[in-house]
Amino acid sequence: MSDAAVSPRRTFALDGLMLRYAVLVGLIVIASVGFSLANSNFYSITNVGILLRSISVLFLVSMGMTFIMLTGGIDLSVGSNVAFSGGVGVVALTTTGSATIGFICALLAGMAIGWVNGVFIGRLRLSAFMVTLATFALARGLALVIYDADSINVDNAAFLWLGGTSWNNLPVVIPFVALMFIALSVLLYRTTFGRNVYAAGSNFNTAFVLGRRPERSVVWIYVLSGALAGLSAIVTVGRVSSGQPWAGLFLEFDAITAVILGGTALSGGRGRLLGTILGVLLYGIIINGLVLTGTNPYLQSLIKGMILLGVVLLDTYTQRGKSV
Amino acid sequence: MTNTARIFREHNIVFVTIALCIVFYMVSPRFLSVDNMSAISRQIVPIGLIALGQFFVVVSGNIDLSMGMGSVLFAIVLGVFFGLTGGVAVGIVAVIVCSLALGFFNGVLVAKLKLPAFIVTLSTLFMAQGLSGLIIPRGQQIFLIGDFFRFVGAGKFMGLYWSFLFLIALFALAYVVYNHTRWGAYVVAIGNSEENAKLAGINVDRVKIGIFMFSALCSGFAGLVLSSRMGFVQPGLDGNGLLLDGIAAIIIGGTLILGGRGTIGGAFWGLLFIGIINNALNLLNVVDVWHQVFKGAVILAALAINWMLWQSRQADAH
Numbered sequence: 020m021s022d023a024a025v026s027p028r029r030t031f032a033l034d035g036l037m038l039r040y041a042v043l044v045g046l047i048v049i050a051s052v053g054f055s056l057a058n059s060n061f062y063s064i065t066n067v068g069i070l071l072r073s074i075s076v077l078f079l080v081s082m083g084m085t086f087i088m089l090t091g092g093i094d095l096s097v098g099s100n101v102a103f104s105g106g107v108g109v110v111a112l113t114t115t116g117s118a119t120i121g122f123i124c125a126l127l128a129g130m131a132i133g134w135v136n137g138v139f140i141g142r143l144r145l146s147a148f149m150v151t152l153a154t155f156a157l158a159r160g161l162a163l164v165i166y167d168a169d170s171i172n173v174d175n176a177a178f179l180w181l182g183g184t185s186w187n188n189l190p191v192v193i194p195f196v197a198l199m200f201i202a203l204s205v206l207l208y209r210t211t212f213g214r215n216v217y218a219a220g221s222n223f224n225t226a227f228v229l230g231r232r233p234e235r236s237v238v239w240i241y242v243l244s245g246a247l248a249g250l251s252a253i254v255t256v257g258r259v260s261s262g263q264p265w266a267g268l269f270l271e272f273d274a275i276t277a278v279i280l281g282g283t284a285l286s287g288g289r290g291r292l293l294g295t296i297l298g299v300l301l302y303g304i305i306i307n308g309l310v311l312t313g314t315n316p317y318l319q320s321l322i323k324g325m326i327l328l329g330v331v332l333l334d335t336y337t338q339r340g341k342s343v
Numbered sequence: 344m345t346n347t348a349r350i351f352r353e354h355n356i357v358f359v360t361i362a363l364c365i366v367f368y369m370v371s372p373r374f375l376s377v378d379n380m381s382a383i384s385r386q387i388v389p390i391g392l393i394a395l396g397q398f399f400v401v402v403s404g405n406i407d408l409s410m411g412m413g414s415v416l417f418a419i420v421l422g423v424f425f426g427l428t429g430g431v432a433v434g435i436v437a438v439i440v441c442s443l444a445l446g447f448f449n450g451v452l453v454a455k456l457k458l459p460a461f462i463v464t465l466s467t468l469f470m471a472q473g474l475s476g477l478i479i480p481r482g483q484q485i486f487l488i489g490d491f492f493r494f495v496g497a498g499k500f501m502g503l504y505w506s507f508l509f510l511i512a513l514f515a516l517a518y519v520v521y522n523h524t525r526w527g528a529y530v531v532a533i534g535n536s537e538e539n540a541k542l543a544g545i546n547v548d549r550v551k552i553g554i555f556m557f558s559a560l561c562s563g564f565a566g567l568v569l570s571s572r573m574g575f576v577q578p579g580l581d582g583n584g585l586l587l588d589g590i591a592a593i594i595i596g597g598t599l600i601l602g603g604r605g606t607i608g609g610a611f612w613g614l615l616f617i618g619i620i621n622n623a624l625n626l627l628n629v630v631d632v633w634h635q636v637f638k639g640a641v642i643l644a645a646l647a648i649n650w651m652l653w654q655s656r657q658a659d660a661h
Contacts (some may be wrong), residue, residue, distance in 0.1 A: 093461065139643070143650050148406060148461040149590075149600045150646065156587050157639025163632040232382065275462075285459055317481070317578070323471025328466040331458055 035293065039282045043297040053085070054076055054308040065188050072190040072258065074303030075182075076101070076251040077273055078296065079196060081281075082203050082273075084274040084293045085246030090220040090237055092140060092147035096132060097248045097274060099158035101267030103143060104129035104245075105252030106165035108263035109173055118177035126249040133160050133245020134238065141237030166264035173261055179253025182257020199250075204292050216240060227272030276327045277302040277332055302326070345369060349659075354650060356596060356612040368625045374626060375560040377502075384507040385572070387498075387618035389414065391611075393589030394596075395517055396561030398610045399554045400419075401519075401593060403459035404602025407555060408560040409445065409467040411586025415578065417442050417480050418566035422485035422576035426522035431491045438563045444469070446559025450552030462611040476578040482583040484575045506568050518607040522582030530554060536627065553567045587638055592617045595645045599653070617641075 080097050087094045108125025112118060132154055139150040173179060184191045207213035218226035219233035219240075226233040248267075253265050281298025285288025305326070309319050351358065367374040393410050400407045415440045425434035425635045445467065452463045479485065498505040519529040532540040541547050566583065570576045596613025598605030621639065624634055 137641070139646060141646070145646055145650065146600050149594075150406075150643070152587070153639050153642035153646065154641070156635050157643065160632065160635030160637070160639055162635055168632050172434075180639065269469075272465065275465070285462060315477065317473045317476025319473070320469045321477065324469030324473060325467040327469070328463065331462050331466070332452075332456065335456065335458060 033309055050304045067299050068188050068190055068308050071193050075192045078299050079247045079251045079298050081274040081277045081295050083099045083247035086240045087244055088278055088283045088291055089216050095151040095243050096154035096158055098267040098270035099155050100129055100132045100248035101159040101252045102162035104249040105256050105262050105266055106162045109171050112178050116173050121178050125252050129249025130242050130247040133242040137238035139242030141234045171262045181259040182254040198289050241256050252330045264287055280330050360396040360616045383618045383622045387509050387614055388506045389569045390588045391614045392561045392565040394559030394614050397589050398593050399530055400558045401598050402534045402605045403530050403554050403658035407558045408464040411582035412468045412471040413562040414566035414581040415580045416475040417563040418570035418576045419475050426485045442559040442563030443556050446556035450555030454548040481578055484577045486575045492571040514611055521607050529598055532599045588617050591642045
């Protein structure tokens with residue numbers, strides 16, 4: 020009974036979502052054809068690998084952001100968190116020389132920031148953008164302190180493996196992202212925790228009355244997002260063989276855009292991970308194309324801002340049309 | 344709860360700020376020197392303008408993330424129009440027109456199209472950043488030379504900076520508007536419950552658009568003051584740092600981030616607090632990289648303390 024009350028209306032919602040996914044796939048095809056015409060190298064297997072690797076971090080962070088936005092929240096701190104947890108991991112690695120300790124420290128650091136967010140947002144019921152704006156500054160500041168505002172080179176092969184290694188043009192990180200997608204899908208669709216995520220986002224008070232403990236789920240969701248930021252940090256360090264204090268700058272902005280593009284409602288309770296994957300692909304192809312064609316970085320941020328606004332407008336418009 | 348305890352609770356920021364001054368004075372006696380005090384009074388002006396605009400936005404239950412980068416953009420608008428025509432008035436009119444236009448844009452999207460304010464202003468933040476770098480290429484500057492900019496940036500009246508006096512006057516004006524006009528009451532009503540405000544016959548959309556136009560105008564003035572003080576404009580200024588300082592000031596001043604509650608006096612003390620912290624971090628030679636850590640930690644602590652105070656008030660009321 021309680022499950023029926025909180026689960027999304029499958030039959031109706033699925034049609035809309037399928038249409039949306041079909042449109043997204045179509046746009047992805049159009050965008051890639053467009054960029055391959057503009058740049059003949061775009062479609063080589065190597066370049067597809069490079070493209071997917073460059074947006075692998077966005078995949079990870081966006082999946083965490085999907086969980087958060089399903090609860091109606093937002094996490095502005097993920098980009099800073101990538102820099103902070105990367106810093107903790109790299110420093111742990113260089114002082115102990117053990118890649119395992121480096122991995123664990125990066126993950127724990129990411130989860131710690133996520134936990135702070137989660138406690139303030141879930142337990143104290145403060146607004147998510149305000150809390151994560153504070154941790155956005157805090158985590159970036161801590162990253163600058165850890166790195167002393169300078170990058171640290173890393174040459175530990177085990178630590179760089181995830182982000183840096185390729186098997187015959189296939190970067191290791193791509194199957195890793197696919198595995199994370201499957202694991203997180205199972206978590207979201209096949210477990211009580213996943214149901215609680217939808218419940219907390221559909222109606223927090225109802226979920227509370229039903230005994231689903233949304234305040235507790237929210238804390239864990241932010242910890243999950245922090246853990247994914249920690250993983251992203253390891254991938255980022257592996258990609259460039261060094262830890263950078265300004266890593267992940269404005270990553271949260273890209274993630275939010277991609278997640279909304281993938282059909283997750285800003286108000287929470289509606290959306291799926293598959294949509295986020297498609298959203299990241301489309302957004303990643305566009306951003307990558309802008310970088311490859313050497314677009315002025317300021318023009319890039321203008322375009323990014325307009326894409327976000329356009330996507331939000333379109334999303335609200337189509338959703339309202341449906342509900343009327 | 345005793346009377347003293349209540350006074351302490353409701354005016355905690357006053358006591359904390361004074362205590363902070365005493366601590367900093369003991370660490371470094373230069374802190375309370377006249378020179379340093381007047382330096383603080385000048386440093387807080389742009390932050391104060393951002394805080395004042397953001398105050399009304401936050402009390403109405405919204406947020407304007409575009410204020411910091413908006414200031415950078417408007418400073419560049421000022422520079423371009425001043426550089427092209429050589430006329431100060433033209434530059435200022437351009438700043439006012441552009442800032443009101445940005446505020447109108449934000450306001451319409453939030454009020455009429457019912458989009459969440461943080462998403463709308465996050466995207467206008469990026470657009471403002473992009474535009475600021477497209478108007479003037481990175482690394483180039485436009486110099487602002489003239490009596491007017493010297494007056495705004497460094498002009499003094501009886502030992503006090505004109506820009507600081509202007510800020511005080513604006514805060515006084517905002518106090519009157521917030522506490523003694525219908526519009527101020529509307530802002531609070533919307534922050535408490537938009538539904539009820541609508542039922543009470545308030546034109547919610549118009550008030551909201553007005554709030555966003557005011558906040559954008561404040562960021563335009565902040566850009567004017569900031570660039571006059573520096574004497575030049577260029578893209579790539581730290582607009583987001585300014586935004587964070589402004590938000591920190593009003594949260595420290597006890598403004599409820601969920602909307603509907605806050606005082607202008609509190610916002611002013613919060614502003615002094617942030618100004619003193621910023622100044623002391625420089626005066627005590629705290630390494631630059633720590634500044635942002637302090638900012639983030641101070642905002643988080645203020646959020647937690649506000650929450651506890653709110654709980655204690657609830658308990659008191661029952």
